[in-house]
Amino acid sequence: MERTLEDRLKILLRAQGLRFTPDRLRIFRALADKHKPISVPRLIAIVEQDGVNQATVYRTLEQFLAVGVVQTVLLHDGVVGYELVPPFSSHHHHFICLDCGSVQDLAAERVDSALDKSLEGTGLRVITHKVDIYGQCEKCHAASL
Amino acid sequence: MERTLEDRLKILLRAQGLRFTPDRLRIFRALADKHKPISVPRLIAIVEQDGVNQATVYRTLEQFLAVGVVQTVLLHDGVVGYELVPPFSSHHHHFICLDCGSVQDLAAERVDSALDKSLEGTGLRVITHKVDIYGQCEKCHAASL
DNA sequence: TTTTTTGCAAAGATTTTGCACCTTA
DNA sequence: TAAGGTGCAAAATCTTTGCAAAAAA
Numbered sequence: 001m002e003r004t005l006e007d008r009l010k011i012l013l014r015a016q017g018l019r020f021t022p023d024r025l026r027i028f029r030a031l032a033d034k035h036k037p038i039s040v041p042r043l044i045a046i047v048e049q050d051g052v053n054q055a056t057v058y059r060t061l062e063q064f065l066a067v068g069v070v071q072t073v074l075l076h077d078g079v080v081g082y083e084l085v086p087p088f089s090s091h092h093h094h095f096i097c098l099d100c101g102s103v104q105d106l107a108a109e110r111v112d113s114a115l116d117k118s119l120e121g122t123g124l125r126v127i128t129h130k131v132d133i134y135g136q137c138e139k140c141h142a143a144s145l
Numbered sequence: 146m147e148r149t150l151e152d153r154l155k156i157l158l159r160a161q162g163l164r165f166t167p168d169r170l171r172i173f174r175a176l177a178d179k180h181k182p183i184s185v186p187r188l189i190a191i192v193e194q195d196g197v198n199q200a201t202v203y204r205t206l207e208q209f210l211a212v213g214v215v216q217t218v219l220l221h222d223g224v225v226g227y228e229l230v231p232p233f234s235s236h237h238h239h240f241i242c243l244d245c246g247s248v249q250d251l252a253a254e255r256v257d258s259a260l261d262k263s264l265e266g267t268g269l270r271v272i273t274h275k276v277d278i279y280g281q282c283e284k285c286h287a288a289s290l
Numbered sequence: 291t292t293t294t295t296t297g298c299a300a301a302g303a304t305t306t307t308g309c310a311c312c313t314t315a
Numbered sequence: 316t317a318a319g320g321t322g323c324a325a326a327a328t329c330t331t332t333g334c335a336a337a338a339a340a
Contacts, residue, residue, distance in 0.1 A: 019314050019319060041304070053322055058305065060320095065223070072223045074275075078210070080223055095269055106267075114259030115276070122251075124240055125281040130219075131260070132277075136270040164294060164339050186329070198297055203330065205295095 005032065005088055009069065016067045026050045027060050028069070032088070036103060037073045037081030073130065076101035093131040099140035106133065150177065150233055154214065161212045171195045172205050173214070177233070181248060182218045182226030218275060221246035238276040244285035251278065 010020040
C-alpha cells in the first residue's frame with residue numbers, strides 16, 4: 001500500500017502539533033496542482049472558490065513555511081511566490097526568462113553536487129539552497145532573431 | 146584619474162535617457178552604504194530623512210531595476226530586498242541563516258563556473274544567476290551546541 | 291525651453307489582527 | 316473537552332497613480 005502526498009502532509013502537520021483540516025488540504029492541493037510557484041493573491045483567488053478565507057491562506061502559508069511544506073521564491077523581478085518543497089515536490093531550480101518573465105523548472109542534479117562541493121571549508125553549515133538562473137527562453141530567443 | 150561609482154551611475158542613467166538627480170543619488174548611496182539587500186520600507190525610512198518622498202523611492206527602484214543598477218533578492222523567507230549589482234557591487238551570492246535570518250555575502254567565484262557548465266546543451270541562453278544557500282551561520286551553530 | 295522628475299494626497303492592494311464561534315483529535 | 320483553526324470585518328501596511336509645480340539637460 002502506498003502513502004500519498006496528502007498522507008505525508010497529515011503526518012507532518014500532526015507531528016508538529018498542527019491539525020489536518022479541509023482548508024489546509026485545499027490550499028495544499030492548489031499548490032500541488034500548479035506545479036509552479038504562485039503569488040499569494042493568485043492562490044487566494046483560487047481557493048476562495050472553495051470557500052477558503054483570505055486570512056486562512058495567509059495563516060496557513062506561514063505554518064506551511066514553518067514546518068517546511070513550502071518555500072518562497074522570487075518570480076520575475078519583485079514578486080514573491082510560494083511552492084511545495086521535497087518531498088511534496090521534486091528538488092529543482094528555476095530558469096526565469098528575462099524577456100517574458102516565464103518561470104520553468106530545471107532538474108537539480110546538474111548543479112547540486114558542484115554547489116555543495118564549492119562550500120567546503122567555509123565554516124557554514126549548508127542545509128539547502130536555491131538557484132535561479134536568468135536568461136532567454138527558447139521561445140523568446142527565437143522571437144528576437 | 147579614477148571614475149567613481151557615482152560617475153558610472155550618472156553615465157548609465159544618461160545613456161538611458163534618464164536624469165541624474167539628487168534624490169536618485171541619495172537612494173543609490175543608501176543602497177551602497179548598506180552592503181546588504183534592503184526592503185523597500187526600510188529604504189524609505191532611511192532616505193526620508195534626507196527628504197526623499199516615498200513615491201520617488203518606488204519610481205526610482207523601478208528605473209534602477211530596468212537599467213540594471215539593482216536586482217531583487219529574497220531575504221529571509223518571504224521578504225523582497227533590493228541590492229546593487231555589478232559594476233556597482235561585486236558579484237556574489239547569499240548565505241541565509243535559517244536560525245536568525247541573517248544574510249551574508251559569499252564570493253561568487255567558487256560556484257559560478259560550475260553553474261555555467263551545468264547548463265550547457267539545454268537550449269537556454271544564460272545571462273545571469275542568483276544562488277542562495279541556506280543553513281546555519283557560525284554564531285547560530287555555536288549557540289545550538 | 292523641453293522633457294523628465296518630484297511632491298502631495300488620494301486611491302488601491304495587500305497583509306495582519308482581535309475575537310467569537312467552530313472543528314479536530 | 317482541550318487545543319487549535321476559521322470567518323469576519325476592521326485596521327495597518329505597502330504600493331500605485333494623477334496632476335501641478337520644480338528641476339535637469
